Structures are given as structure tokens and as C-alpha cells.
Amino acid sequence: MIQSPRAVIDIGSNAIRLVVYGGPARAPMPIYNEKARVALGESVAKSGEIAPETMKQAIAALQRFDALTVAMNVGERHVVATEATRQAKNGGEFLLRAAKAGVPIDLITGEEEARASALGVVCDMPWATGYVADQGGGSLELAKVENGEPQQPLSMPFGTIPLSKSPDCSPKSIARDIEERIEETDGFEIRKNLPLHLVGGAWRTLAQLHMHATGYPLTILSNYSMPLDAGKTLAELVANRSAMEQSGVVSNARLPFMSTAYSTMEALIRVFEPSEIIVSVYGLREGLLFDRLSSEQRNEDPLIAAARHEGARLSRFAYHGDRIAHWIAPIFVHDPQPLHRLRKAVCLLADSAWNSHPEYRAEHAAELALEGNWPGVTASDRAVMAAGLYAAYGGKKTRPPLLSLLATDDLLDRATLWGLAVRLAQRLDGGTGIGLEGVALKQESKNLNLQFELEFAHLDSPTVRRRLKQLNDIFVGKSS
DSSP, X not given: XXXXXXXXXXXXXXXXXXXXXXXXXXXXXXXXXXXXOOOHHHHHHHHSSOOHHHHHHHHHHHHHHHHHHHHTXXXXXXXXXXXXXXXXXXXXXXXXXXHHTTOOOEEOOHHHHHHHHHHHHHHHOTTOOEEEEEEOSSOEEEEEEETTEEEEEEEESOOHHHHHTSSOOOHHHHHHHHHHHHHTSTTOOOOXXXXXXXXXXXXXXXXXXXXXXXXOSOOOOTTEXXXXXXXHHHHHHHTOHHXXXXXXXXXXXXXXXXXXXXHHHHHHHHHHXXXXXXXXXXXXXXXXXXXXXXXXXXXXOHHHHHHHHHHHHHOSSSOOHHHHHHHHGGGGTTSOHHHHHHHHHHHHTTTSOTTSOGGGHHHHHHHHHHHSOOSSOOHHHHHHHHHHHHHHTTOOSOOOHHHHHHSOHHHHHHHHHHHHHHHHHHHHTTTSSTTTTTEEEEEETTEEEEEEOGGGGGGOOHHHHHHHHHHHHHHHHHHO
16 A cells, blocks of 8 residues: 655664655655764763753754655654663753654653564564664664564663773673673573574674675675674774775764674674574664554565555556466466565566666666565575566576576576566567456466467467467476
């Protein structure tokens, strides 16, 4: 379901950020993102209060963001403040001044923040399990995720700002402090060998550093999986300010906090002994939006919602991506279940690159799959979708070498078959979808064939048969 833009204004310890989201409710797509560097956390760490000049800057930022959301016709809007405002002695004064300025703030508790961050991970990956850790400037939030629900939300004052001022910021010391806090919390259970999902700007920057150091071929952070020994690669970089500056991925504002972010990550690995480390680009803001969805909306697949939205927006004629998916499905019934959603996404995006020059349509379609703002996918999933769309648009060269660095050849070959089947469907009725209801694509013995109802027989042609043969030759070869 498409709705008016939604916005979240997040008043954190290091900055105040406005993010405006468009797209379908289930797959919020950032369409505007602005950050005001207002150091509430530093101010509170120095004196226990928000300094007058800092408060003035914060109110000015909120008024600007308020004006922008009005101009953008934002419907749903959430303004939340977190640890720095919670800890400030004059936090109440800040809330009062903001309300008088026309921007009332919801001061959420640490547990509410932990829950929202975990819901953000679930918004992106509905099947996520394990622990979610969100480190901001002022605090560290933890929650366990099971069956799509956050459990045991916990907040502790181990943000990058207070830790950077600590005399002992070693992973061992931080791990000990985290374990002590957990022991003091009723009902918080530590289970080993579960995924650990990292949320927060400093940890995302650590992941970018890891990509840089290892030459990772796709610089998209969404659900990037770092090896458990990533610390060995990162330790030398984090200890070398010059190396971080030269990497081009660490901002000047982030540099002072990279060491504490690294130590906290290593501490959590000591505490939870996770099976894998996954970096999430979703968090508190997306969790707040997800929390307000109906149960029916929550149960939607975010990838399918996003692909359907983009496919409809970019299509030439009456949109029929779902019809294509239904039409080719019978010959791919033996695909493993996790591939069904990727195949459907390829079908939903099958009409997305026709505004490109014919010589570059295949490349542009593949780029859309690789680089698009798709929720609920890994780098391998992106490569598989790209291979399918590359074939659907008749890529004349061998598929882009990058894809083989991200996914196995077996998966890419399977996706190529999907693309050829989509290409046949698009040629059958000129990309209008009108013929798919009267022509069936079926496997008879080993070969594929088209069965035309009488009133659709005129859609048959030599070009259609050539595309059928192209699909059949590869399909039979893979099936034998």
C-alpha cells in the first residue's frame, strides 16, 4: 500500500537527523536524509546539562526539519529523543522549548529504544534471529529477536562518548561491564552461537573499513556479514588515525570514536560468542515505522513490496509483474524455497529498464538489482536478481564478472533461466500481459512447449519460437 511520506526526527547524542520515507508501507525507502551536527551528548558529558548554545542549535534544527516536513506534505511523523536528553538535568526544559516551538518530542526509555532498534532489524529481515546491539553516542541497547519479536530489551550507558572518556576501554573491560549489567537484569538470558546484528553509525563505519581492507567487491552495507575474526583485520586500521583518514570511509566527526566502537564490538563477541556478525542499515527509525503497521502489513515480504512498487513505477504498459511470476512458476517448481522470492522479484522488475538505450538495458537492469535500495536481501541475493534481469533484457555479453564474486555459479545459472523465461513472456504479447492468461508454458517430457488457447493462437510467431528455443536449450541442458 502506498501512502504519503513518513518522517522520523531522531534526536541522538551526536546529531539530530531527519529521514523522510516514501514507497510502500512495508518497505520504507529513504527519499530525504539530513543531519544536523548538534553535540547534545558531549554537552551533557561535560556538565550534566545541555549547554544554552547547544540547546539553541537543537531547537533551530528542529524548526528547520519541521518546516521541511510540512513542505514535503509528510503525513505520519515521529520525533524522538534518546540517551543524551534522558540524562540531561535540563532535559525537561529542552522538551518544553521544543513543544513551544511546535515540535513536541517523545522522550523514549532505553528499553523502548532497544525494542525499536530490534524491530528495525526485523523490518529489514523478518526471519532475523539472535541478538541486536545498537550503539549510539550515549548508550548501548541490546535485545534478543525470536519469531519476529524483540525480547529482553536492555539499555546500558556504554555509548561511544562515555566509553571514549573511560580510563580502560579494552574489549575485556567492556565485556566484563556488559556481563555485570546483564546479570543485574532479570530475565536476560545469554545464548551462544546465535547471529549478532549490529546497528549504529560507528559500527557501519567499521564494516566499511573492513570492506575497504579486504577489497570487498560491492560497497553496500545492507546485511553485510563480517567474519568473526574481522577484529584482526580492523585492529591495525583503527589504531592508525592516518590510515582511517586515507581510507576515505571515516568522517572526521567519527574518527575519535572508532576505537571505542571497535572495542565494544569485540566485547560483544566475547560475551555472546555469535555464529555470525551482520551489519544492519535499519534501526531505530525504521523500527518506529514498523511498529505502527498492521499485522497484515508486517507479514508482507519487504523485498516483494519494494520490487512491486518500483516495477509498477517504471513499467511501460499496464503493470503485470505478478502475472509474469505466476506464468513462469510451473517450470521452476523444484527451485529451493529461498529462491522463490528472488525469482518473483525478478519478474516484478521485468519492465524496469526500458527507458535505457537498447545497447545498455541489460547492464542497467543488472545495476538496478545490484545497487537498488532493496530490503531483505544479501549481496548474493542481489547478484542472483541481477543475473536474472541481465538475461531478461537479452544481455549479449557474458554476465558481469562481479556477479560470480558474490554468488555461486549454480545460483546465477538458475537465475539466467528465470530471465530467459521472463524474456519469452515479454515477447509473447509485447510486454502488455494480455497473452499470459491464454497461453501456458509447460514442460512436456523433457522439453518446454507453449499451449495456446484458440483465441490467443495469433500471438504465436517465429520470434516467440526462437525465444522458446533459447530457453529450452539451456533448460534441458540444466535438467539432464
